[in-house]
Amino acid sequence: MKQGKLTVVVKELSSGHFHVKTLIIFSLSMLVFIFVLGMLINDRTRKFLTSDDLFPQLKTFPSLSPWPPSTHCQCNFSLSSHLLPLSFSNPRGLLLKDYTAPKELWHSMSDEELFWQASMVPHIVEYPYNRTPKVAFMFLTKGRLPFAPLWESFFKGHDGFYSVYLHAAPDFKNEPPESSVFHKRKIPSQAVEWGKPTMVDAERRLLANALLDFSNERFVLLSESCIPLFNFTTVYSHLVNSNHSFVSSFDDPRNVGRGRYNKQMWPTVTLSDWRKGSQWFEVHRKLAIEIVSDPTYYPVFKDFCLPPCYTDEHYLATLVTKVGLGMNSNRTITWVDWSTGGPHPTTFVRKDVTESFLNRLRHGFNCTYNGGMSSICHLFARKFHPSTLEPLLKIAPALFGFNT
Numbered sequence: 001m002k003q004g005k006l007t008v009v010v011k012e013l014s015s016g017h018f019h020v021k022t023l024i025i026f027s028l029s030m031l032v033f034i035f036v037l038g039m040l041i042n043d044r045t046r047k048f049l050t051s052d053d054l055f056p057q058l059k060t061f062p063s064l065s066p067w068p069p070s071t072h073c074q075c076n077f078s079l080s081s082h083l084l085p086l087s088f089s090n091p092r093g094l095l096l097k098d099y100t101a102p103k104e105l106w107h108s109m110s111d112e113e114l115f116w117q118a119s120m121v122p123h124i125v126e127y128p129y130n131r132t133p134k135v136a137f138m139f140l141t142k143g144r145l146p147f148a149p150l151w152e153s154f155f156k157g158h159d160g161f162y163s164v165y166l167h168a169a170p171d172f173k174n175e176p177p178e179s180s181v182f183h184k185r186k187i188p189s190q191a192v193e194w195g196k197p198t199m200v201d202a203e204r205r206l207l208a209n210a211l212l213d214f215s216n217e218r219f220v221l222l223s224e225s226c227i228p229l230f231n232f233t234t235v236y237s238h239l240v241n242s243n244h245s246f247v248s249s250f251d252d253p254r255n256v257g258r259g260r261y262n263k264q265m266w267p268t269v270t271l272s273d274w275r276k277g278s279q280w281f282e283v284h285r286k287l288a289i290e291i292v293s294d295p296t297y298y299p300v301f302k303d304f305c306l307p308p309c310y311t312d313e314h315y316l317a318t319l320v321t322k323v324g325l326g327m328n329s330n331r332t333i334t335w336v337d338w339s340t341g342g343p344h345p346t347t348f349v350r351k352d353v354t355e356s357f358l359n360r361l362r363h364g365f366n367c368t369y370n371g372g373m374s375s376i377c378h379l380f381a382r383k384f385h386p387s388t389l390e391p392l393l394k395i396a397p398a399l400f401g402f403n404t
């Protein structure tokens with residue numbers, strides 16, 4: 001109707017005729033139009049300003065709903081809540097400490113979610129706090145730790161310079177006492193089969209959990225049969241001051257090396273890329289991030305490196321040559337004796353453990369360290385039978401320089 005009247009006016013204006021009656025009707029209808037429009041806008045505005053949906057946070061804020069969500073919540077975490085660090089029970093909200101030294105290890109993230117979060121790198125290079133680099137000691141075990149008393153003495157008095165992570169069988173429920181460095185240090189774990197890709201899954205899971213602590217700078221993988229060969233001070237300064245990581249990586253032309261290469265890995269992994277190495281690695285933060293965020297090589301190993309190809313003996317050794325950035329020493333920091341042959345290295349028993357034996361492992365080698373020569377080539381050793389704990393606890397205090 002309004003439109004019709006408008007047309008009339010336009011028509012009459014253009015034709016030069018001018019009717020007062022038409023003008024009045026036009027003006028009236030415009031007024032009605034503006035009035036209705038005004039009411040509409042006014043109504044909308046009022047609704048807009050009082051809407052409950054617009055500021056739900058503001059509205060719920062005074063009711064003290066648990067945000068960040070309390071750790072006591074029995075519900076499953078959604079992906080967005082994984083963006084928050086793992087210990088957010090502080091009533092004052094998030095603290096920087098929650099990122100730099102998270103207290104709570106446990107979470108319900110899937111590996112995919114965990115690796116994604118662990119791959120994050122700060123874009124601001126300067127730390128907004130006094131950062132002491134920590135060494136992450138990652139124990140890949142079935143659960144039991146026969147050398148726990150030795151490790152306890154090793155760590156004693158060095159709080160703030162290390163963190164401990166434990167991957168155990170999922171059904172392993174024993175919790176070490178509160179006084180132990182292993183107390184509540186178990187990460188969400190999954191079953192591991194010897195020589196299968198699940199072993200590397202566990203290694204990457206340990207790395208990813210340790211990466212969530214921004215203060216961890218060096219990451220060392222240890223087994224339940226590993227022992228330290230030096231005191232904490234020596235181990236810490238050797239690792240933190242090293243310009244290289246310690247991932248064993250070499251080209252083995254034999255059947256047990258190149259022979260395990262699967263042509264189906266080509267062209268992602270070629271035979272000239274193919275390396276072998278000990279599973280027991282030590283990496284710096286940069287390389288650790290590469291390992292948990294590798295989208296290219298790991299899927300190929302998972303598909304095509306199956307027994308008698310052992311993923312844990314080839315994946316990292318090969319990966320470091322692809323992304324290693326020249327920062328790898330190509331040797332392991334964990335001594336082991338393969339001299340007797342066979343699929344497993346020698347296990348040392350009670351009678352083997354003497355001061356001269358340990359000193360041979362501590363100083364009986366020459367290797368390069370930061371471009372110079374060093375007689376310290378191994379900081380850890382394996383495999384030790386649980387029966388060696390007693391002699392080790394007797395010899396270690398004087399030899400290593402720590403109290404038991």
Ligand SMILES: *[C@@H]1O[C@H](CO)[C@@H](O)[C@H](O)[C@H]1NC(C)=O
Pocket residue numbers: 074075076
């Ligand atoms: C939590 O997640 C697990 C595994 O994804 C699922 O089995 C379980 O039903 C979930 N629980 C709740 C309360 O949603």
Ligand SMILES: *[C@@H]1O[C@H](CO)[C@@H](O)[C@H](O)[C@H]1NC(C)=O
Pocket residue numbers: 244249321326328329330
């Ligand atoms: C480690 O091996 C790679 C090749 O596999 C080599 O490029 C690199 O220089 C080696 N690193 C050292 C410290 O010798």
Ligand SMILES: *[C@@H]1O[C@H](CO)[C@@H](O)[C@H](O)[C@H]1NC(C)=O
Pocket residue numbers: 364365366
């Ligand atoms: C290591 O080097 C030193 C000095 O060059 C030498 O005396 C020693 O015999 C070497 N040790 C071994 C195990 O090669």
Ligand SMILES: *[C@@H]1O[C@H](CO)[C@@H](O)[C@H](O)[C@H]1NC(C)=O
Pocket residue numbers: 243370371
């Ligand atoms: C280690 O690397 C740093 C920085 O890249 C360099 O300044 C230093 O000289 C290196 N140290 C040795 C012993 O190679």
Ligand SMILES: *[C@@H]1O[C@H](CO)[C@@H](O)[C@H](O)[C@H]1NC(C)=O
Pocket residue numbers: 230231232233234400401402
């Ligand atoms: C730790 O071991 C080093 C030698 O590796 C030694 O010089 C130092 O005194 C020891 N520290 C303690 C506290 O005994």
